[in-house]
Each structure stands twice: as structure tokens, then as C-alpha cells.
Amino acid sequence: MLGNGIIKGLAETARNFFGSYVDKERLTTVQFPEERLPQIEGTRDFPFLVYDGDDWEKGLRCVSCHICEKECPPKCIFIEKSKDKKPDAVGKLQFYPVRFDIDVSVCMSCQICVEVCPFDAIKMDVEFELSSDDRFGGLLHHKDKLAKSNEYYHKIHPTEAAAVDAALAEDREKEKEKQKQAAAAAAAAAAAKAAAAANPPPAAETNTDASSKEETK
Numbered sequence: 506m507l508g509n510g511i512i513k514g515l516a517e518t519a520r521n522f523f524g525s526y527v528d529k530e531r532l533t534t535v536q537f538p539e540e541r542l543p544q545i546e547g548t549r550d551f552p553f554l555v556y557d558g559d560d561w562e563k564g565l566r567c568v569s570c571h572i573c574e575k576e577c578p579p580k581c582i583f584i585e586k587s588k589d590k591k592p593d594a595v596g597k598l599q600f601y602p603v604r605f606d607i608d609v610s611v612c613m614s615c616q617i618c619v620e621v622c623p624f625d626a627i628k629m630d631v632e633f634e635l636s637s638d639d640r641f642g643g644l645l646h647h648k649d650k651l652a653k654s655n656e657y658y659h660k661i662h663p664t665e666a667a668a669v670d671a672a673l674a675e676d677r678e679k680e681k682e683k684q685k686q687a688a689a690a691a692a693a694a695a696a697a698k699a700a701a702a703a704n705p706p707p708a709a710e711t712n713t714d715a716s717s718k719e720e721t722k
């Protein structure tokens with residue numbers, strides 16, 4: 506019947522309106538900002554940079570590879586890579602971003618930067634109240650504002666953050682194992698070299714044999 510959908514919609518609205526006086530479940534609105542609905546885990550607004558440990562500058566996972574900057578569709582990420590390397594949170598020497606800015610007035614919350622980052626260094630935040638009275642720089646967020654701890658990441662996206670932690674722990678374990686094997690191989694090579702130096706091949710004898718053969722001829 507023509508208009509059936511409209512009637513159903515109006516009936517649902519009426520049920521919620523009158524029902525809200527007797528049933529809290531029917532109260533579909535809240536008095537924002539005093540009241541807030543709990544955010545679902547999949548909520549995403551703008552990206553932030555994850556750091557490990559207590560020192561945000563030292564612990565930033567970002568190694569300034571520029572991949573997110575290149576892939577960002579509206580080009581609102583601006584990175585300047587360091588010339589030197591410094592130890593990251595696990596002590597590995599890495600490049601780091603001297604500058605990492607995101608213009609959130611341009612960002613369209615597509616999450617592509619998160620998907621392409623090979624280091625799990627950038628994730629989506631749930632913070633959306635970012636309005637500012639500084640129309641020229643207030644929405645250009647610098648790395649000190651973008652940096653948020655791994656604990657914060659766990660708080661806003663617990664399931665995802667736990668999976669990332671497990672994958673990172675596995676990678677770090679593999680890296681440690683690789684370093685251990687490389688160190689063992691280097692030690693074995695050094696020992697073999699030292700043994701060869703301590704017991705040189707009997708080169709002189711060989712030469713004498715050669716000269717006697719020469720003399721016999």
C-alpha cells in the first residue's frame with residue numbers, strides 16, 4: 506500500500522515518544538553534552554600516533570617512512586624525516602619524524618593511513634570535540650598533540666590494541682632471535698679466524714718441497 510512505510514515510521518516514532526515516559530529503553534536521545542552514550546569500539550574520528558613506554562618522543566612507533574603521507578587521499582599528513590637515528594622503545598635504532606602534522610580540517614577519517622602503516626604507529630582516535638577559535642592553525646595538529654600512549658589505545662580500542670600488541674610481540678621476538686643468530690654466526694666466524702691465525706698452514710714446508718723438486722730437475 507502506498508504510504509505504508511510512512512505510517513510504520515510514524516507508529517515507531519509515536520511508540521518511542523509515549524513509551525519514553527514509562528520505559529527508559531524507549532528514550533532514544535540523551536542530554537548531550539552532560540549525558541553521553543558509550544562509544545562503540547569501532548568508533549573512529551581522526552588519527553593519532555601511538556607511543557610505547559613513558560616518554561612520548563622516545564617511544565613513538567613512527568619511523569618516518571612516509572607511506573601514510575603518500576597514501577592519504579586528501580594529502581593532509583605532513584612529515585619531515587630525521588637525518589639521524591635514535592633508539593626506539595625497544596632500543597632499536599630508527600629514523601623518527603622531526604615533524605609530523607595532520608590537518609584535521611581536511612582529514613576525512615578514511616583510516617587509509619592506519620591500514621597502510623607497516624609499524625602499527627598510527628591509529629584512529631575517538632576524540633571528536635576538536636573545534637578551535639584559531640582558524641589558521643588550530644586544526645593543524647603537531648606530533649606532540651597527536652602522540653598518545655599505548656595504554657590510551659588499549660582504553661579506546663581494547664580488542665584491536667591487544668591483537669596489535671600480540672603481533673608486535675611476535676615480531677620483536679623474531680627480531681631478537683634473528684639478532685641472536687647473527688651474533689652467534691659472527692662469534693663463530695671470529696673464533697674460526699682466530700683459530701686460523703693461531704695455527705697457520707705449513708706454508709714454509711710446502712715452499713721447501715717445491716725448491717727441492719726444482720733442484721732435482
Ligand code: SF4
Nearest residue numbers: 567568570571573622
Ligand atoms: S605513521 Fe606509519 S606509515 Fe606513517 S610515516 Fe610513520 S611509520 Fe610510516
Ligand code: SF4
Nearest residue numbers: 577612613615616618
Ligand atoms: S584518516 Fe584518511 S584522510 Fe585522515 S589522515 Fe588518515 S589517510 Fe588522511
